[in-house]
Amino acid sequence: MNAIVIGAQPRPVPDGMQFVSVLTVVPLSTPPPQPPPPLQSWGAICFASPHAVHVVCKSAAWASALKSPRIYAIGERSFALLQTYGFNPRRRADSWEALEATLTSTQPILFPRVQGEPDPVSRVQLHCVGVYRTVPITPLEPVDPSVRVVCALSPKATVAFMDACPSTGDDVRWVAIGPTTAAACRRLGRKRVFVASEPNLASVLEIAQRLVNPGVAVIGGGGTLGCALKEHWAHAPPLRTSTSGKPGCALYASPDPRTLRRLASEAKVLVGAVAPIQSKFRSIGLTDCDAFYDVVRSTYMDTARDLVQTAQATGAHLVWISSHNVYPNADGALVDEDTPCLPPRHRTAAILLSAERLVLQDYPNTTVLRMGWLVGTARPWSATMRKMQHVTIRGGQEQAQMNTTALADACRIIEHVVAHRLLGVFDCARSQGCSWRVHWAPICAEHGLSEPTYDPSTEDFWFEGDHRIQSTKLLRSGFEFGDVAALTKSNV
Secondary structure, eight states, X not given: OOEEEEESSOOOOOTXXXXXXXEEEEEOOOOOOOOOXXXXXXXXXXXXOHHHXXXXXXXXXXXXXXXXXXXXXXXXXXXXHHHHTTOOOSEEESSHHHHHTTOOOOSOEEEEEETTOOOOOOSSOEEEEEEEEEEEOSSXXXXXXXXXXXXXXXHHHHHHHHHHOTTOOTTOEEEESSHHHHHHHHHTTOOSEEEOSSSSHHHHHHHHHHHHOOOEXXXXXXXXXXXXXXXXXXXXXXXXXXXXXXXXXXXXXXXXXXXXXXXXXXXXXXXXXXXXXXXXXXXTTOOXXXXXHHHXXXXXXXXXXXXXXXXXXXXXXXXXXXXXXXXXXXXXXXXXXXXXXXXXXXXXXXXXXHHHHHHHHHOSSEEXXXXXEEEOSSEEHHXXXXXXXXXXXXXXXXXXXXXXXXXXXHHHHHHHHHHHTOOEEEEEOEEEEEEHHHHHHHHHHHTTOOOOEEETTSOOOOSOOSOEEOOHHHHHTTOOOOOOXXXXXXXX
């Protein structure tokens, strides 16, 4: 079993998934409040839950209230169920806030709903009446331990499931039907939380299916990020083109044209993650000379061109990994996706921008992710500074700001844009509020190392720029960064 859906009353789900009822609905006998005559003093009656529709429409005590000329529904299921009972709802919305924005009358609204929930914040007077309550089902039916995705249809379902299955692993992905349910997941310590684009089951299942079987191939991914992605997607079914045949995303450092053609027949997502520049190209005897940049440019541009041609064959989602260092120096100010990147700050930025333009212009189903300096737990900063203590950073600025991306966050960001099919350019780094020199100085002092020196009079070869990144666009899409406590102590 790859995924389960948790809620109250069972709903149909695709093959390979299971609906697990974690709550039972108990109708209440509470009669509606008696409105002052005449009946039209109620502006409307509003239903936000199919359970409330069932209880009210089956109760004789509510018959007079249902004569209201205005019946509103929040959610597709409430709307459809009211029609099944013979009513004609005047309006439908996906949330109370969306419905309220359409209202022009200030008359009070009768709101039958679940008992015990806080009332919505509203400019319209609401008469909220509890007509049912939900009770956790105990004991819960056994859940397959191999489940990789849990789809939560309400906050109460989330709480009931975690109370019954507290040992659910941290690697399990959670798909929430809305922001309130997502917040409940995070309060319970769930880290991999995705929010459906629409508050309905179809949208939840769409994301769940992408998480269960992402069909990812990482091209140019012989570096740290590519290896981390393979571990991150260790549960995913293997592609037939994978040479190992083991679960996880397929990883290709430099695939030949024949392999790329085979990938086009089955890969749903192609991730372009060219291995780190310095280690890859200095290993073949090149330094920061013209020949070095010629090889860097040809590698990036050839990989981008190959990926575009491969993706065009079947419409795969192309995710291209770039860097925040395409942005200019900005005296430590904030920059974002709307900040002009031309002219390029240095030759590496020019290459990265050329690759970005190629994939974005030639293939619309593309996401470009501008990562920061990747940090994690693989190598202590002291080891990095030991290698840099005799280095003169040519063209570098001492005040260049520290913008980082945790390796675990980088993997989750890629999974996030894949699950939600986010397209366009996204910053994926966070400013640490200090310069690299301020960060490195105490590390060098603690280990008796010399700090690197800077020579701003020469051509700029320093990869890091003097600007700060907030990644607001990514955060607005529903992504949440992990804990930064360990980032100051380790590098990748």
